[in-house]
Amino acid sequence: MNITKFKPGRNVFQDSLTPFSAFFDSFINDAVSKEEHTNFFRPAVDVKETETAFELAFSLPGIEKEEVKVELKDNRLTVSGERKKETEEKNTRFHRVEHYYGNFSRSFMLPENIKSDAIEANFKNGVLTVAIPKAEAVQPKTIEIK
Numbered sequence: 747m748n749i750t751k752f753k754p755g756r757n758v759f760q761d762s763l764t765p766f767s768a769f770f771d772s773f774i775n776d777a778v779s780k781e782e783h784t785n786f787f788r789p790a791v792d793v794k795e796t797e798t799a800f801e802l803a804f805s806l807p808g809i810e811k812e813e814v815k816v817e818l819k820d821n822r823l824t825v826s827g828e829r830k831k832e833t834e835e836k837n838t839r840f841h842r843v844e845h846y847y848g849n850f851s852r853s854f855m856l857p858e859n860i861k862s863d864a865i866e867a868n869f870k871n872g873v874l875t876v877a878i879p880k881a882e883a884v885q886p887k888t889i890e891i892k
């Protein structure tokens with residue numbers, strides 16, 4: 747009888763993998779399984795820029811808007827909150843858990859040319875959208891010599 751290292755997340759039904767892909771899958775699954783135990787959740791965010799604004803879209807499925815906080819301090823925008831794990835039911839076994847839970851915080855340094863008093867945040871269908879309007883660019887000015 748051989749003793750084999752237990753690898754959470756390994757698909758035991760795929761024994762026909764090539765050696766390289768098996769190594770690669772093992773590497774990825776080992777890295778993921780270490781994170782699964784850390785209560786670490788980092789939401790995905792899309793950042794886009796138009797001529798008039800910046801827009802950040804945070805993917806926050808399963809989180810209520812009351813559990814999310816948006817702050818601006820010293821031109822640093824911080825979105826934080828917590829994705830709470832549902833209570834486990836007795837006599838229930840999970841064979842695989844791929845959702846991450848726990849506290850999260852994402853921060854972004856904003857440029858100087860924004861209207862900080864006009865930032866808006868909207869939450870709909872698990873997506874938090876933060877719209878950051880740009881301030882008008884300061885045009886060079888010629889100063890008359892007297």
